Amino acid sequence: MTQPILQVSHLTKRFGGVAAVLDVSVDVLPHETLAIIGPNGAGKTTFYNMLSGRMTPSSGKVTFEAQDITGLPPHRISRMGVSRSFQINNIFNEMTVRENIEVALTAYHGDSRRWYNIASRNRPIQQEADMLLERLSLTDLAVRRAGVISYGDKRLVEIAMVLATRPHLVLLDEPTAGMTPDETHRVTALVKSLAATGDYTFLITEHDMGVVFDVADRVLVMHRGQSLVLGTPQEVKMHPEVRRAYLGDAEEEIAP
Template identity: 85%
Template sequence: MTEPLLQVKNLTKRFGGVAAVSGVSLDVFPRETLAIIGPNGAGKTTFYNMLSGRMTPTEGSIVLEGTDITGLPPQRISRMGVSRSFQINNIFSEMTVRENVEVALSAYHGHSRRWANIATRNKPIQQEADSILERLSLSDLAHRRAGVISYGDKRLVEIAVVLATRPHLVLLDEPTAGMTPDETHRVTALVKSLASTGNYTFLITEHDMRVVFDVADRILVMHRGQSLVLGTPQEVRAHPEVRRAYLGDADEEMAP
């Protein structure tokens, strides 16, 4: 049997006397796409913050490929193969699209982070950036300033920056939030295409249930900081409490 890429055991985060996440355990396997859903306040962001090192758990452990990463700083966790996108664009607006990717590649390879020198002094980084942009169908925007491109394209650039760190595990935080239907389709198709290569494992938080049921191999439903249901899309869709509390009309729209 395949060993988990990520093992989360009894993960808990308390703020004072309030548990934002309480006793969540989860195995994530290589090359799968696992979605995390639940209402605002369910603990999804806090869970992500602990996985990526932005918060230290109160209790529990996080093991990545056999190594305990619990409480390590974000930079070390990123170097070990965990990269995260955020709900809000996390790119440099004054740089070009390609320069944004070059900055991430430069940091990954341990080169100088003097951004003005990246494009002129390191052709391999330039070429690697171009390859990533081509993979994400962003080549036409390579020389445009990131601050003036569309919102959907900005999210794709952020994913390009994430991929530049060569992650084993990609944490996508509301990747289609605020997007038009066409933009949502592009991101959904991209995630499915990247997952099909076998090189990436995805954790995705997402409110759009159509996206969730389209891309996820398994779904974790969180409720008040706890794991309510973990299963295949079919199992989650059939769970009466999940249907009543979270799917509702959206589930009816997705029914064949």
């Protein structure tokens, strides 16, 4: 039997007397893509913050690759192989696309001081940056300033920076938010392509149900901080509680 890469056990986060996340448990299998959906206020961001070390759980446990990472700081969790993108682009607009990726690679390899001089004379980092540019179809934008490229391309640069940390588990937070249909298609195709390599396990929060049902192997539905349903996209799509609580029982909204 395949051992989970991530085990979340009875995870809870309280703010005063209010539970933003309450007793959520889920096992994530290696190389799968698990989507986490739910209405605003369902607890998805708080859940992500606890997994990535930005918040300490009130109770419960998070185990990654058989190691307890509960409450560890973000940099230690990242070093162990868990990396996260954010809803808002987290890139350096005044730098080129290649320089952004070199920053992430230089930090990953352990010396972020005077990063530009280090990267400019470090051939292995340059080569690794070029490989990531090619993998994400960003080579043509390598010398463009990141601040002037399209929103969709900025999200791809951020994903490239996440991959530069060589994660085993990638947390994508609303990766297609604010995108045009063409940009959404590019990001969706990229996630599917990366998942197909078998190099990564993905957790993805997403409001676009078309994206969710296209990329996810399983879907966790959260509602009012709790786990409502966990199952395949088809099981979730047809679940009556999900349709009432989140999908609005509107077939056209959830058609794959």
